[in-house]
Amino acid sequence: MLRLRPRLAAWAPPIALGALTVALIAAVIVTRHGRGLLVRAPVPQVIARKVSGVPTPRVPSQKASFDAEVIYGAGLTNVAPSPVAALKTQLGDEWRELGRAVGRLLVRPSGTRSQYFEIGMVAVAPQGSARLEILTSTNQKGITPVNAGASQVISFGPFLASKHGRTGIALKSVQPHDAKVGARLLLSPLQAEYLAPGEPVMRMPALAELGPNGLRGMNIPNGVTARLQIAPGISGRCMVTLKAAGIGGTLRVTAAVGNETHSVLVGSRPAVIHIGPFLHPSSVLSLSASSRGAYASTRLFLSNVRLVAAPPRA
Amino acid sequence: MKAILLLCVALALIAVVVLVGLRLVKATRIWPAALLIVTAPLEVYRSSSAAGLNVSLFRLALVLGVGALAVDLARGRKRFTRVLAIPFVIYGAFVTWQLISLVFVTPAHSLAYRFLGQYAGGLVAAFIITCYVQRKDLRVVAGLCGAAAVLPLFAAAFRVFSVRHGGSGDLPGLSDLPLDPTIQAARKSGSYLLDGTQRLNATFSDPNHFGFYIATVFLVLTGAIYWILFIEKPTPRRVAASYVLLATSTVVAVIGTYSRSSWLMAGFGVIVLGALLGRSIWTRQRMIAAGTIGLLVLGLASPLILSRLSLSNRGNVESDQVHERTMSVALKLVAHDPVFGVGLGDYGRHARQPSLVSSAHSTFLTVASELGILGVALLLGAITMTSIGAVRSARRAPPGDRAILSGFTAAYVGLALANIFYEVWMDDFQWILFGLVLALTTQDYVSFRGVSLHKRATGRGAAPGAATDQGEVVVC
Numbered sequence: 001m002l003r004l005r006p007r008l009a010a011w012a013p014p015i016a017l018g019a020l021t022v023a024l025i026a027a028v029i030v031t032r033h034g035r036g037l038l039v040r041a042p043v044p045q046v047i048a049r050k051v052s053g054v055p056t057p058r059v060p061s062q063k064a065s066f067d068a069e070v071i072y073g074a075g076l077t078n079v080a081p082s083p084v085a086a087l088k089t090q091l092g093d094e095w096r097e098l099g100r101a102v103g104r105l106l107v108r109p110s111g112t113r114s115q116y117f118e119i120g121m122v123a124v125a126p127q128g129s130a131r132l133e134i135l136t137s138t139n140q141k142g143i144t145p146v147n148a149g150a151s152q153v154i155s156f157g158p159f160l161a162s163k164h165g166r167t168g169i170a171l172k173s174v175q176p177h178d179a180k181v182g183a184r185l186l187l188s189p190l191q192a193e194y195l196a197p198g199e200p201v202m203r204m205p206a207l208a209e210l211g212p213n214g215l216r217g218m219n220i221p222n223g224v225t226a227r228l229q230i231a232p233g234i235s236g237r238c239m240v241t242l243k244a245a246g247i248g249g250t251l252r253v254t255a256a257v258g259n260e261t262h263s264v265l266v267g268s269r270p271a272v273i274h275i276g277p278f279l280h281p282s283s284v285l286s287l288s289a290s291s292r293g294a295y296a297s298t299r300l301f302l303s304n305v306r307l308v309a310a311p312p313r314a
Numbered sequence: 315m316k317a318i319l320l321l322c323v324a325l326a327l328i329a330v331v332v333l334v335g336l337r338l339v340k341a342t343r344i345w346p347a348a349l350l351i352v353t354a355p356l357e358v359y360r361s362s363s364a365a366g367l368n369v370s371l372f373r374l375a376l377v378l379g380v381g382a383l384a385v386d387l388a389r390g391r392k393r394f395t396r397v398l399a400i401p402f403v404i405y406g407a408f409v410t411w412q413l414i415s416l417v418f419v420t421p422a423h424s425l426a427y428r429f430l431g432q433y434a435g436g437l438v439a440a441f442i443i444t445c446y447v448q449r450k451d452l453r454v455v456a457g458l459c460g461a462a463a464v465l466p467l468f469a470a471a472f473r474v475f476s477v478r479h480g481g482s483g484d485l486p487g488l489s490d491l492p493l494d495p496t497i498q499a500a501r502k503s504g505s506y507l508l509d510g511t512q513r514l515n516a517t518f519s520d521p522n523h524f525g526f527y528i529a530t531v532f533l534v535l536t537g538a539i540y541w542i543l544f545i546e547k548p549t550p551r552r553v554a555a556s557y558v559l560l561a562t563s564t565v566v567a568v569i570g571t572y573s574r575s576s577w578l579m580a581g582f583g584v585i586v587l588g589a590l591l592g593r594s595i596w597t598r599q600r601m602i603a604a605g606t607i608g609l610l611v612l613g614l615a616s617p618l619i620l621s622r623l624s625l626s627n628r629g630n631v632e633s634d635q636v637h638e639r640t641m642s643v644a645l646k647l648v649a650h651d652p653v654f655g656v657g658l659g660d661y662g663r664h665a666r667q668p669s670l671v672s673s674a675h676s677t678f679l680t681v682a683s684e685l686g687i688l689g690v691a692l693l694l695g696a697i698t699m700t701s702i703g704a705v706r707s708a709r710r711a712p713p714g715d716r717a718i719l720s721g722f723t724a725a726y727v728g729l730a731l732a733n734i735f736y737e738v739w740m741d742d743f744q745w746i747l748f749g750l751v752l753a754l755t756t757q758d759y760v761s762f763r764g765v766s767l768h769k770r771a772t773g774r775g776a777a778p779g780a781a782t783d784q785g786e787v788v789v790c
Contacts, residue, residue: 014552017559020467024563027474028570031512032618074477102484104477106506137505164632168506179489 069166070190072096075103076171083124083186084151090206091122091188098132098185103171109161109192116195116231118157119169120204122188125149130173130182136160137168145176146185157201158231161194197233198307200285209301212245212270217303222251225288230307232283237310239276240285245269248298249291256286257307266300277310317361317491318369324359324487325374328352335461341454346379347446347749350439351455352462354742355527357518361491368493372742376435379442392445399757401703401748402441404696409433411689412658420657420684425672429659429740436745443749449715452754456538456718459750460560463531466524467563470516470570477512485517507572507622514570525568525576526738530725530747532564533583537721540591544600545714569615572622575736583728584608590708590720637675637735640665644674647683655686677733693739697730699758700751707755719754726751 078097082088096103109117123132125146134142138160146152161167173182191204202208208216220226240255244266254263257278264275266289285307289300329345332352336342353371360370386392412433416426447455469485477483505513505521513521516528535557542554568580588596588604612619624630643665647656656664661683662672674680682690704723711719726747733739 010552014555014559017464017556017563020464020471021559021563021566023471023475024467024566024570027471027514028566028618030474030478031514031570074483104506163636179492 069106069108070192071106071166073104073106075099075101076105076187080186082188083126084122087122087151087188087207094189095124096187096189098171098173098187100173100181100184103187105169105171105190106166107169107190107192108166109194111194112196113161114194114196114231115161115233116158117161117167117192118155118195118201119159119190119192120153120155120207121190122151122153122204122207124151124186125183126186128183129176130185131176132185133172133174135170135172136162138162143174146173148183153203153207155201155203158195158229195231196306197231198238198281198309199231200228200305200307201231202228202305208303211301211303212247215243215245215270215301215303217243217301217305219247220287220289220300220302222289222291222298222300225286228285228287228305230281230283230285234281234307234309236281237277237279238281238307239274239278239310240287240305241272241274241308242287242302242305243270243272244300244302245271246289246291246298247301251289251291251298251300253300253302254286254288254290256288257284258282270301272304281307320487320490321359321361321369321371321374325349325353325371325378328371329378335458336454339454339457341451344446344451344454346375346382347443347455347753348458349375350379350443351458351746351750354746355462355466355517357523357742358485358488359491359517360493362493370742372439373435376439376442380438383442383445396762397759398762399444399703399752399759401696401700401752401757402437403760404692404699405433405437408689408692408696409437411685411692415654415658415685415689419654420660422657422660422663422672425659425662425670426657428670429672432740436740436742436748439742439745440749440752443746444753447750447753449754452715452718453538453541455750455754456534456721459531459534460538460557463528463560463564466516466518466528467567470514470524470567473516474512474514511572513572514567516567521571522573522575522736523738523741525571525573526579526729526732526736526741527743528564528567528571529576529580529583529732530729530743532561532568532580533587533725533728534718534721535561535564536584536587537718537724540595540721541714541717544595545717565611569618572618573736574622575732577619578735579728579732582731583724586727587720587724590705590723591717592709595713640674641676641679644676644679644683648679648687651686653686653688655682655684655689658684660684673737675736677737677739680737700748701727701730703757704751704755707757710756722747722751722754 076096076098078099080095080097082091082093082095107119109119119134123146125148127148129146129148131143131145132154134156136159140159142156142159144152144154144156146154159167171187173185174180175182191206193205195201203218205216209219211217211219218226238257240257240262244253246266246268249268251266252263253266253273253275254261255275257276258280260278260280262275262278264273266273285305287300287302287305289298291298329349332348333342333345336345336348341348350372353375356371360368360373362368383392387394409430412426412430416423416430420426473483473485505515507513514524515521516524518524518527539554539557539561542557543549565580568576621627622630644661647661647664650656659672661667661674661680664683665672665674667673672680672684674683678690678694681693701723704719704726708716708719708723729738729744729747738744
């Protein structure tokens with residue numbers, strides 16, 4: 001028996017390598033059949049349904065805005081009910097739980113295919129504050145804080161879209177002040193849309209606010225500046241076009257692109273306005289509203305914001 | 315600082331394991347080269363330093379290797395000869411041309427510095443290997459190459475099973491090694507085909523790079539297996555079993571990367587290896603046995619391979635379109651400025667690639683577009699001269715050496731060919747393979763005593779790493 005032991009020990013390397021070989025064969029088989037790990041999410045085509053007992057939310061329901069193809073993978077397989085009852089009509093009742101593991105998903109944005117896209121979602125941190133980190137397969141990154149308790153509307157972008165159509169996304173919850181794994185997060189069904197050149201990253205369409213004449217967009221309170229990330233693709237002289245209306249009175253809208261600022265007056269009736277021209281485009285567009293009367297309730301409603309090439313000089 | 319310290323601790327642990335292993339085979343004198351061989355595939359274990367430089371296990375091992383060489387030179391254990399293998403001379407001219415491009419041509423200085431550093435560091439690594447490895451270490455080095463692949467293979471399986479069980483698939487320790495976000499994304503998130511199939515990427519950021527590395531190890535091991543099974547008498551059964559199982563693991567890993575370029579490399583390398591082994595050793599029985607094994611492997615893997623190669627697969631179509639576009643952009647840039655090119659590291663800007671990327675998906679086209687015709691001619695010249703010397707050396711070596719040398723040569727030639735369709739020439743393991751090929755084979759060299767070109771290395775005064783066909787080596 002004692003003589004056998006050294007012999008057995010000498011066979012340890014081939015035995016270990018045999019185990020490694022078997023593990024690798026199993027790994028390749030798992031990867032092949034691992035496509036089953038990716039759970040195809042039930043994508044609600046129309047989520048504008050009324051749920052009895054739920055008060056009508058301030059934000060209007062959206063039609064067919066979840067038509068981006070989303071395939072949830074490892075780390076996002078746990079489905080949870082919506083933690084915010086008021087958002088069930090907009091976002092549905094199938095949220096995803098992001099735990100300690102990295103959540104992976106594939107997304108094909110909706111809309112006309114272009115080089116860039118945006119992703120929007122609502123995140124809730126039920127147990128403690130965290131930061132949501134996003135990495136795309138096109139090597140782009142974003143990070144945003146998610147405070148405990150309250151729901152937070154998040155928009156990431158503009159991200160470079162994969163040329164293969166679907167872009168891989170990795171989501172991770174990290175601690176507020178370091179890179180360690182953060183608290184559990186609940187994520188709403190996400191919306192991804194292609195961005196045309198010069199189009200800004202806005203709040204997710206399902207949560208767009210209702211304005212005059214049925215317009216959907218966002219409100220900017222008097223005295224507040226909104227900074228919007230712009231999808232690249234515009235060069236040379238450019239202008240800002242948007243449909244806007246002053247709610248509660250006439251407002252002065254100031255747009256800043258790079259170091260240049262221009263402003264125009266906006267009345268209470270929705271109208272398409274052009275601001276500019278600006279000599280050079282920038283990745284950030286700042287829009288602010290101000291009124292002489294300074295009524296607290298006065299606000300600017302805007303939609304269809306876009307940075308476009310300025311017409312050539314006459 | 316914490317990241318650097320962690321890397322140093324990891325390197326110290328690796329060094330201990332390597333020294334114990336080398337002690338068992340009585341080859342501790344090659345430890346600087348062994349450390350480079352083992353750390354080269356641990357590509358993901360790196361971090362950005364405060365100065366903005368990436369510090370990796372391999373680069374720390376390189377610093378250690380340079381220090382060891384300096385000490386050995388100071389103590390008289392090694393000495394420099396006034397001769398240099400011709401591939402080194404050509405690469406020297408190539409790096410000089412890169413430097414000229416960096417200073418006078420390119421607007422992409424940041425990337426150019428990185429590329430230049432990668433080539434210069436790689437050449438230093440190759441030189442250190444030629445200073446420590448000799449022809450008599452052939453079998454040890456082949457075993458070392460196989461042993462170095464064990465950790466990456468283990469990591470490849472670990473990542474798959476980690477994801478399978480709901481984990482992140484990240485390798486241990488990576489969260490403590492901060493890196494540029496764009497690189498970190500690739501390092502941590504892995505790679506998937508469009509249908510969701512996870513690709514093996516082990517200790518590499520990119521499964522294609524892992525595929526090239528593991529195909530290299532497969533070819534080296536195949537040569538070593540031939541030596542063990544058919545030449546070494548009596549056949550060491552345990553060693554043979556270990557080599558066969560490790561080679562099987564590498565075949566599985568090559569398939570599991572779903573990297574078409576590395577499949578090409580492995581396939582072409584096997585053909586080169588078969589040709590180099592010669593007709594005399596290809597008896598009818600051996601050919602039938604080899605053919606049966608090959609068909610069996612292909613048959614078992616055919617569902618995976620066919621789906622990946624299918625022309626109707628949308629992922630393949632789109633991937634091919636991307637490659638065609640980057641290659642056509644490179645050709646247009648070459649036609650536009652064939653003399654100087656667009657400048658080192660500036661191809662990516664012309665092809666509208668993300669920051670830190672400048673690749674035409676072909677090493678030679680990228681170099682041609684960035685450095686012009688002269689640049690690509692120098693690179694091709696270095697590769698051709700190395701390959702010629704290696705092939706000639708393998709064909710003239712005694713049977714035992716010939717099998718293993720053929721493995722190294724086939725890997726080098728296969729890697730060079732596959733770089734027509736992908737780009738891994740700046741990878742650390744490529745420089746290791748280059749250094750090993752130079753150290754183990756007979757290369758033409760230039761003597762700086764009156765600058766005369768010598769036909770063959772024949773003994774004393776040979777170029778660094780240039781072995782004679784009888785296995786005698788005088789290096790430093």
